[in-house]
Amino acid sequence: MSEENTSAEPDIHAESEKSPAVDLFGFGDDLELNQFDGLPFSSRYYKLLKERKTLPVWKVRCKFEDALVNNQLVVVSGTAKTGRSTQIPQWCAEFCLSAQYQHGRVVCTQTSRQQAVDLALRVADEMDVNIGHEVGYTIPLETCCSSDTVLRYCTDDMLLRDMMSDPFLEHYGVIIIDQTHERTVSTDILLGLLKDILLQRPELRVVVLAIPPMTEKLLSHYGSVPLISLQASSPVEVVHSNCSNKDYFYSALRLVLEIHRTKEDGDVVVFFASDEEVHCAHSILQREGTRLGAELGQMVPVVLCTGQGGLYPVLTEQAGPTGSRRVFLSTQLGEDMWWPRESVNFVIDTGVQKKTVYNPRIRANSEVLQPISQCQADVRKQLSGTTGKCFSLYPEDSKLSAENCPQILESNITPTVLFLKRMEIAGLGQCDFLDRPDPEGLMQAYEELDYLAALDNDGNLSEIGIIMSEIPLDPQMAKALLASCEFDCVSEMLTIAAMLSAPSCFLEPPSGMTHEAVQCHRKFQHPEGDHFTLINIFNAFKQSQREQYFSSQKWCQDYFLDHSALKTAEAIRSELTDTLNRIELPISEPSFGTKTNTHNIKRALLAGFFMQIARDVDGSGNYFILTHKHMAQVHLLSSYGAQSHKLGLPEWVVFHEYTLSENNCMRTVTEISPQVFIQVAPLYFFYNLPPSESKDILQDMLEPDGSRCKEEKQRAATTSSDTNSSCTVVPQTYDRCVIQ
Numbered sequence: 001m002s003e004e005n006t007s008a009e010p011d012i013h014a015e016s017e018k019s020p021a022v023d024l025f026g027f028g029d030d031l032e033l034n035q036f037d038g039l040p041f042s043s044r045y046y047k048l049l050k051e052r053k054t055l056p057v058w059k060v061r062c063k064f065e066d067a068l069v070n071n072q073l074v075v076v077s078g079t080a081k082t083g084r085s086t087q088i089p090q091w092c093a094e095f096c097l098s099a100q101y102q103h104g105r106v107v108c109t110q111t112s113r114q115q116a117v118d119l120a121l122r123v124a125d126e127m128d129v130n131i132g133h134e135v136g137y138t139i140p141l142e143t144c145c146s147s148d149t150v151l152r153y154c155t156d157d158m159l160l161r162d163m164m165s166d167p168f169l170e171h172y173g174v175i176i177i178d179q180t181h182e183r184t185v186s187t188d189i190l191l192g193l194l195k196d197i198l199l200q201r202p203e204l205r206v207v208v209l210a211i212p213p214m215t216e217k218l219l220s221h222y223g224s225v226p227l228i229s230l231q232a233s234s235p236v237e238v239v240h241s242n243c244s245n246k247d248y249f250y251s252a253l254r255l256v257l258e259i260h261r262t263k264e265d266g267d268v269v270v271f272f273a274s275d276e277e278v279h280c281a282h283s284i285l286q287r288e289g290t291r292l293g294a295e296l297g298q299m300v301p302v303v304l305c306t307g308q309g310g311l312y313p314v315l316t317e318q319a320g321p322t323g324s325r326r327v328f329l330s331t332q333l334g335e336d337m338w339w340p341r342e343s344v345n346f347v348i349d350t351g352v353q354k355k356t357v358y359n360p361r362i363r364a365n366s367e368v369l370q371p372i373s374q375c376q377a378d379v380r381k382q383l384s385g386t387t388g389k390c391f392s393l394y395p396e397d398s399k400l401s402a403e404n405c406p407q408i409l410e411s412n413i414t415p416t417v418l419f420l421k422r423m424e425i426a427g428l429g430q431c432d433f434l435d436r437p438d439p440e441g442l443m444q445a446y447e448e449l450d451y452l453a454a455l456d457n458d459g460n461l462s463e464i465g466i467i468m469s470e471i472p473l474d475p476q477m478a479k480a481l482l483a484s485c486e487f488d489c490v491s492e493m494l495t496i497a498a499m500l501s502a503p504s505c506f507l508e509p510p511s512g513m514t515h516e517a518v519q520c521h522r523k524f525q526h527p528e529g530d531h532f533t534l535i536n537i538f539n540a541f542k543q544s545q546r547e548q549y550f551s552s553q554k555w556c557q558d559y560f561l562d563h564s565a566l567k568t569a570e571a572i573r574s575e576l577t578d579t580l581n582r583i584e585l586p587i588s589e590p591s592f593g594t595k596t597n598t599h600n601i602k603r604a605l606l607a608g609f610f611m612q613i614a615r616d617v618d619g620s621g622n623y624f625i626l627t628h629k630h631m632a633q634v635h636l637l638s639s640y641g642a643q644s645h646k647l648g649l650p651e652w653v654v655f656h657e658y659t660l661s662e663n664n665c666m667r668t669v670t671e672i673s674p675q676v677f678i679q680v681a682p683l684y685f686f687y688n689l690p691p692s693e694s695k696d697i698l699q700d701m702l703e704p705d706g707s708r709c710k711e712e713k714q715r716a717a718t719t720s721s722d723t724n725s726s727c728t729v730v731p732q733t734y735d736r737c738v739i740q
Contacts, residue, residue: 035097036127036134036150045128052126055083056230061091067226068095068174072198073206075222077215078230080382084209085110085178086123092174092207093127093151101150103203104173109156109190111182113139120144120153127151141571156186160419161472167426168197174205181214181375183406185416192431193423195222213375213403221434236381237389240396248350248393249277253284255391256327259346260292260299266345267326269383273369274354275305278329279508285327298324305331332376345388349380351398357410359660360444362628363611366660374400406435413437414475417445418454421461422469451611451685452479470583472575473497480608481576482585487600490580491590492535496605498573499534500656500668503565506637517560524559525639528598529653529670531605533639535592538573541566602654602672603680609654610681614666615694616651623666625658626689632658635665652677678702
């Protein structure tokens with residue numbers, strides 16, 4: 001036995017560039033030690049090292065390391081499957097180690113939680129270290145790091161949150177910004193702020209990983225910086241549709257079945273437009289799979305979207321029975337995932353995506369079905385590798401936009417402006433955006449922050465604004481949570497904030513069980529509205545956890561509720577509680593169900609969401625939204641939805657979200673008193689509302705004697721004429737939220 005081991009070891013170690021054969025028993029040369037943990041390398045390290053050296057990125061290793069030593073910023077351009085996201089961070093860790101971490105360690109950003117976790121697991125394996133020690137990850141609500149961590153993968157929004165306490169990112173010697181082509185808001189902010197940080201920290205190194213369509217924009221943004229281009233992989237075989245196919249959904253499913261019948265080896269990836277299509281496709285393929293002959297082997301559809309449960313399933317754990325074929329069903333959010341390198345042989349690209357676009361004029365989102373970009377198309381093609389095929393269900397001459405549209409042009413940027421105002425206090429200069437936000441969106445963001453009393457007379461953050469920036473919530477919800485400190489309903493508002501920040505807790509019922517699901521959900525409905533219903537659901541969930549004889553997961557299944565979504569809400573609530581304790585804000589004891597508590601919850605909600613009120617103008621559920629004069633319906637899942645009309649509809653409501661769609665629906669709706677709205681909402685917001693019958697009703701309540709508040713009207717006119725300069729904050733009355 002010992003002779004076999006001794007004779008086999010030299011062949012394994014011969015793969016390393018660092019060391020010749022090794023005597024396992026210590027009688028000869030010393031074992032080669034891992035420079036990161038001081039332990040001998042395992043045989044798996046050398047096996048993976050051999051695989052790593054076949055990656056295209058290894059051809060430019062020396063060139064990259066020279067550029068990193070001699071330049072503050074390096075741009076690396078290459079397509080997917082080149083190994084850049086796994087190898088370059090390791091080389092950067094060696095660079096920091098060579099300096100004994102005097103300037104900090106390495107962080108690599110990703111745009112998705114799953115990508116950060118999967119890459120950290122893979123790189124820890126390649127570096128032959130334990131995950132959570134030398135290599136770790138940080139994603140929202142989960143940290144797997146230690147004081148020994150030298151290389152950390154994290155989502156781009158988590159690195160921004162680090163800047164709240166470390167504005168110049170002095171904990172890091174190398175910052176790697178990956179997936180820049182995704183153009184998320186957080187990535188764009190990081191790319192903009194790093195220009196200023198590099199001026200302040202000449203020892204810092206920044207590596208930007210891009211794909212070719214983004215390269216020119218980055219070079220023009222940063223100026224004269226070294227560009228390292230990875231050699232393109234072999235051409236991919238692409239089969240295009242000859243005509244524009246509007247029935248892309250069923251065409252993709254038919255193609256999956258055709259591929260499976262050919263018995264050709266390899267897994268399949270299908271890109272659909274939305275999570276809804278992914279789940280529908282999963283049901284259909286599961287049903288069709290049972291009808292296929294046993295001689296074809298089993299077809300295993302795998303859902304890869306984050307709509308309900310948070311992270312994607314880990315791909316390596318999704319292997320089916322021997323001889324089976326996996327069919328990964330994903331959306332545009334899964335393009336850059338850590339796919340199995342050798343198993344995917346077929347990619348089916350429907351060529352469309354459903355995006356949520358924010359309209360600042362009416363403060364509402366709308367869902368838009370549009371073609372993908374050429375950038376996305378190229379990424380998807382590479383997933384099939386050199387031996388597979390990509391089926392593009394659109395003509396080859398389709399005019400796709402070259403790059404992804406920056407999310408900062410399609411999103412509500414109020415949270416972004418709040419963050420950047422906080423960074424100005426920390427000493428960072430203006431953010432040099434790759435693409436500047438839309439002026440209308442920027443004006444709306446300043447106006448909203450002014451209404452929320454987050455800005456002072458000079459347009460800088462007020463004391464309330466500084467506290468709001470500490471809370472990891474949208475500004476409106478952060479203000480509502482702050483108001484709850486005054487109104488003694490913090491416990492309840494923490495639950496509401498957590499439930500609205502987590503994915504929806506309502507599961508899509510199986511076919512034929514819609515009525516049963518509605519009946520189960522109705523047991524939690526609260527007569528005061530949906531915000532209170534969410535508290536009922538969360539409290540019942542916690543109660544199920546306390547009853548040891550009852551499984552909370554089984555309880556969720558019985559009531560058609562998403563267990564993972566409720567666990568996420570639980571984690572968010574715990575994080576928010578820790579935040580309030582850290583900034584020393586009072587947390588009142590829960591008193592849910594009392595009349596006083598109900599009144600206070602509504603006051604706290606209105607303190608943040610006074611811009612989102614509506615009135616039923618005809619008593620039949622046609623709600624008039626005061627801020628932009630649109631008509632809307634209550635969502636069917638609401639306590640006031642179609643199944644609950646017999647309860648009667650409230651005249652005045654506050655809503656959490658409004659989406660432009662076929663039926664223009666409001667989600668999460670609660671009844672309010674117009675008198676309380678007048679007490680809580682800033683007067684200058686009220687006078688800026690467009691004229692309407694509903695505004696006249698409120699006006700009569702505010703000024704029953706018919707008098708006019710000339711001073712406030714003048715202020716409203718001044719506010720609307722120059723939002724960017726930011727107006728003074730009206731002193732709050734007794735009934736308004738004042739954070740002492």
